[in-house]
Structure formats: structure tokens, C-alpha cells
Amino acid sequence: MSTEQLAQDVDLSRRTGRLFILIFAALATGIVSAGFLAFGKIEKHYRGEVERQLTAIAELKQDELVQWRKERLDDGHQFLKNSAFAVLVQRFFDKAGDVDAQRQLQDWLAQVQVYGQYDNLRWRPMCCSTSLASCSRVR
DSSP, X not given: OOHHHHHHHHHHHHHXXXXXXXXXXXXXXXXXXXXXXXXXXXXXXHHHHHHXXXXXXXXXXXXXXXXXXXXXXXXXXXXXXXXXXXXXXXXXXXXXXXXXXXXXHHHHHHHHHHHHTOSEEEEOOTTOSOOEEEETTTO
């Protein structure tokens, strides 16, 4: 082998090495770029899915709160302008010792408590310090 041929082989070997390094760098750059693009797409999809789930949860909670408020207002309307209840309450406060009126009011409140699924139900007029309570823990 002559020196000239040896120099050509070394030169060819260097060019081949540089070519392999260039191919490796191009492939690595392509793989990293593809990974970033895929990650961005997955992140965008995941974020959109989480936003949809949170929106659905918020709408459900809002609907539950609206329903809860409607139920509480319906419970209150049982007493609003209810002449039988008003007469019973008036009798209870006019005659402090009226055991029958107190029992009837407690029965009424107990029914509201059971059907309204309340743990504790208390009624107190703003003008008085006396209250009438119905509590499931006591009974």
C-alpha cells in the first residue's frame, strides 16, 4: 500500500465518519422534534379533555345547587301562608303551657324533617327567644 492510497483511505474514512455523524445528528434532531410535536399534541388533547371534565363537573354542581335551593324554597313554602300552621303557632305562643299545640308542632316539624331529609330542624320567630326544635339525634 502506498502512502497516497493510505492517505485516500484515511480521507475516505474521515468523510465516512463525518457523514455518519451528520446522519446521526439529523436523525436525532428529527426524533427530538417529533417527540416535542407529539408531546405538544398530547398535552393539548389532555388539557382539552380535563377542561371538558371540569366544565361538566361545574355544570352538574350548578344544577345540584339550583335543585337544592328549589327544594329548600319548596320546604319553606309549606309554612308560608299556611293558615293551619299559623293558627297552631299562634296557639303555641299565646298559651305557653299548651302541650297539645307543642306536640302538634313537633309532629309537623318531624314530618318536614323526615321527608326533607334534615338532621336538625329549628324554628324560631324573630320576635321571641322561645324556639321549637326537632332533632333526629334526640329522638
